């Protein structure tokens with residue numbers, strides 16, 4: 001890491017928590033808290049914030065930070081007897097000063113490598129040795145890239161199984177002006193209806209009430225179009241077949257202590273995930289999951305009414 005303007009700099013964030021600030025030459029930036037290994041800010045080269053973080057977010061252990069990109073591991077949701085979304089999002093990560101070689105095609109200097117290993121206490125609640133390496137990088141054009149590498153380091157010959165999500169909170173102007181393209185006609189599990197399986201009907205997905213769905217085996221590109229902002233987020237993913245879409249809407253919003261009553265209007269979670277088919281790693285095996293985000297003016301995407309064209313042209 002360097003302390004130059006372009007690159008990565010370790011400094012203090014809210015409540016004295018350590019954070020790494022990434023800066024690219026054209027002005028894009030990102031912030032990553034070591035607490036949770038969590039991205040809490042991603043700004044374009046005009047300094048506009050692209051991620052949502054609640055004004056009521058609590059930057060203090062043991063609560064996970066409400067917003068940005070929490071890491072859900074070793075589980076997404078609450079299937080096994082672990083806390084909801086696992087513990088990676090409320091553990092202290094370390095800077096990985098000597099990560100194993102990282103095949104990368106990016107010329108970026110703005111990146112940081114973090115590592116999470118289980119503590120003695122963690123091993124009591126999830127008895128598996130692992131190394132979780134997370135690279136967060138900004139491309140020269142301002143794209144935000146997260147790569148997770150999870151390795152089974154157990155010496156006892158035991159495999160382990162996990163589910164995973166990059167729980168990304170996008171900042172949007174007004175949820176009623178937003179639509180998602182790339183998920184129409186897919187099957188999903190509806191968390192609001194006992195995880196029952198349905199098939200999405202109709203055109204692009206829009207929002208007028210609470211949504212909590214796990215879309216299964218999705219395309220690798222998903223577009224989130226904010227009409228009022230004239231901005232399109234493009235999410236690209238690899239190793240993560242599913243995509244969770246969540247907005248708590250007004251009633252749930254009021255039930256969350258770390259979320260403002262009206263903030264649901266200005267956020268949308270679209271999360272690259274591996275949920276339906278849990279991943280199993282034998283000792284020595286490694287899994288890799290990537291999420292890449294870009295934000296482009298909507299006018300760059302021709303044929304907005306045709307999702308295939310949008311996804312091809314972005």
Ligand SMILES: O=P(O)(O)OC[C@H]1O[C@H](O)[C@H](O)[C@@H](O)[C@@H]1O
Pocket residue numbers: 084085191212213244245246269
């Ligand atoms: O409040 P949290 O534990 O951060 O979870 C927030 C939300 O995360 C996901 O999107 C789940 O699908 C939702 O069911 C959950 O309410």
